[in-house]
Amino acid sequence: MKNYIIECKNLTHKYGDYLVYNDLNFKVEKGKIFGLLGKNGMGKTTTINIMMGFLRPTSGSIKIFGEDSHRISPQTRARIGLLHEGHVTYEFFNVEQVERFYSRFYPKWKREYYYDLMDKMGMNYDHKISKMSCGQRSQVVLGLILAQVPDLMILDDYSMGLDAGYRRLFIDYLKNYVEKMETTVLITSHIIQDLEKLIDDTIIIGRNKVLLQMNFQEFLQKFHQYDFDFQGKLDLTLDDTVSNLESINNHYSLFSFKGKDEVLQYLNSKNLQVEGFKEINMSLEDAFIGLTGKY
Amino acid sequence: MLLLASPESIEEENMYRSLFQKEWIKLRWAFLAFLVIGYAALFSIASDLHYGIKMHGAVKYWSNVITYHSNYFSLLKSLPVLGGIAIALLQFVPESINRRYRLFFHLPINEQKILLFMLWVGTGITLVIDGLILIGLYAIATLFFPAEIVTISLLTTLPWFLAGIITYLGVSTLAIEPSWVQKIAIGVTTYFTFDLLLSERNFAQYNDVLVYYLLITLILGIIILYPGHRLRKGSK
Numbered sequence: 074m075k076n077y078i079i080e081c082k083n084l085t086h087k088y089g090d091y092l093v094y095n096d097l098n099f100k101v102e103k104g105k106i107f108g109l110l111g112k113n114g115m116g117k118t119t120t121i122n123i124m125m126g127f128l129r130p131t132s133g134s135i136k137i138f139g140e141d142s143h144r145i146s147p148q149t150r151a152r153i154g155l156l157h158e159g160h161v162t163y164e165f166f167n168v169e170q171v172e173r174f175y176s177r178f179y180p181k182w183k184r185e186y187y188y189d190l191m192d193k194m195g196m197n198y199d200h201k202i203s204k205m206s207c208g209q210r211s212q213v214v215l216g217l218i219l220a221q222v223p224d225l226m227i228l229d230d231y232s233m234g235l236d237a238g239y240r241r242l243f244i245d246y247l248k249n250y251v252e253k254m255e256t257t258v259l260i261t262s263h264i265i266q267d268l269e270k271l272i273d274d275t276i277i278i279g280r281n282k283v284l285l286q287m288n289f290q291e292f293l294q295k296f297h298q299y300d301f302d303f304q305g306k307l308d309l310t311l312d313d314t315v316s317n318l319e320s321i322n323n324h325y326s327l328f329s330f331k332g333k334d335e336v337l338q339y340l341n342s343k344n345l346q347v348e349g350f351k352e353i354n355m356s357l358e359d360a361f362i363g364l365t366g367k368y
Numbered sequence: 369m370l371l372l373a374s375p376e377s378i379e380e381e382n383m384y385r386s387l388f389q390k391e392w393i394k395l396r397w398a399f400l401a402f403l404v405i406g407y408a409a410l411f412s413i414a415s416d417l418h419y420g421i422k423m424h425g426a427v428k429y430w431s432n433v434i435t436y437h438s439n440y441f442s443l444l445k446s447l448p449v450l451g452g453i454a455i456a457l458l459q460f461v462p463e464s465i466n467r468r469y470r471l472f473f474h475l476p477i478n479e480q481k482i483l484l485f486m487l488w489v490g491t492g493i494t495l496v497i498d499g500l501i502l503i504g505l506y507a508i509a510t511l512f513f514p515a516e517i518v519t520i521s522l523l524t525t526l527p528w529f530l531a532g533i534i535t536y537l538g539v540s541t542l543a544i545e546p547s548w549v550q551k552i553a554i555g556v557t558t559y560f561t562f563d564l565l566l567s568e569r570n571f572a573q574y575n576d577v578l579v580y581y582l583l584i585t586l587i588l589g590i591i592i593l594y595p596g597h598r599l600r601k602g603s604k
Contacts, residue, residue: 125470125473125474126473126600126601127470127473127600127601128601129601143601147475147476147477147478148476150474150475150476151476153474155474157467157470157471159466161466161467161468161470161471162468162471163390163462163468163471164462165393165394165462166390166393170389170393173386173389174386174389174390175386176386177379177382177383177385177386178383178386178475178476178477179476180379
């Protein structure tokens with residue numbers, strides 16, 4: 074029987090009349106890295122806030138280690154390493170003070186994980202956090218979460234404000250650690266290209282709905298982009314075959330989980346005379362934008 | 369019998385030590401600054417007394433103080449309130465910027481306990497500053513005045529220091545309060561409470577009602593739990 078660390082059940086949330094999402098369901102299995110992905114403003118941070126009890130959902134529930142998200146006990150909180158969006162931390166501390174502060178809260182604390190990362194970055198221990206760049210601060214926060222040796226890591230938009238180098242450093246360090254420690258991870262991001270070799274399962278949320286929920290590698294293998302030209306205005310409804318359709322003038326990109334022949338057959342069945350139909354190799358970012366849409 | 373502390377209580381004690389150090393790092397410069405300002409004010413009061421007594425003679429100066437309630441230490445009056453505001457802002461604003469209060473809500477310790485502990489540390493530091501200034505005033509007053517004037521002088525300053533504590537608690541609650549309407553309500557209430565305590569006309573005028581103000585202070589000391597709870601649950 075599978076052991077689920079996080080169980081999100083029929084979660085619906087509204088801000089006033091604005092529906093963030095409706096009936097969101099997902100489970101995070103022990104030892105897996107789960108990506109909660111979507112463009113900005115789709116409700117990723119809202120989900121984390123509900124998950125950590127900072128926000129009550131309109132309906133539905135999230136359980137973490139079997140406890141209701143709005144009633145997480147201090148003992149369970151000690152098992153969760155939480156990275157807040159924007160790498161929020163106490164900026165009045167310096168490198169050494171912040172480590173000393175957190176070390177007394179967590180029984181499994183391993184200060185060497187933190188200082189190893191700080192030393193790698195050549196960070197002075199008296200360097201004040203308020204004077205750090207966003208990238209440096211992200212490494213301090215990551216180091217603190219690693220030193221906590223949590224059973225579950227929740228990383229909310231780790232990529233925010235980080236350049237490509239810091240994003241890679243973050244991911245490489247995290248991957249190495251998680252493999253060694255078998256930590257369960259829930260990671261949210263709107264930048265996807267770094268996550269290809271990290272994530273096991275994913276859910277991608279769009280406006281008010283779940284766009285995809287599957288194994289990440291399976292998504293990469295099964296999702297396709299087909300480009301073609303069409304004279305006139307092509308008006309296709311999104312359905313099982315057409316996940317998304319983007320166009321520039323008469324040039325169209327159709328995104329689908331179906332194979333090339335099936336899609337061609339589908340277009341023919343609608344009497345659409347398309348020209349230059351071909352499959353395009355996609356990067357992970359292309360696939361993500363293809364699924365979630367540019368707008 | 370030798371009582372041994374349980375591992376849990378040692379762990380919790382360590383957590384509180386961490387929390388204390390966090391508050392101290394935020395407040396240490398304000399603590400030092402207000403002590404320096406307080407003692408500078410005391411030095412000025414002592415110089416004025418020295419000069420006044422030298423000019424008019426001790427008896428005339430004393431009689432002026434007793435008859436006309438001439439307040440020779442009024443320089444200290446607004447100091448506790450200013451200290452209360454500064455300490456509350458320095459303590460709670462860094463916790464609120466970027467919704468940083470989520471950091472302490474995630475610590476493995478009950479958040480209401482953390483909030484109360486933070487208030488106790490802030491109140492404690494305010495009281496230490498007040499106490500040290502009061503000791504200074506006592507030392508100066510005993511140098512220049514008879515015991516009766518010394519006692520009445522110290523009693524007159526008590527509402528000022530109480531106003532400082534009330535201001536500290538009010539501004540702290542205001543800083544953590546998520547709703548702007550309630551922020552304004554707390555601000556107005558705090559203002560009128562401390563303003564009343566600072567508006568005495570005679571020496572030790574508030575002595576009889578001081579106990580009621582003390583009661584208000586105690587209530588203010590726990591009222592922060594309400595906005596704290598709402599903030600935890602995501603109120604706007």
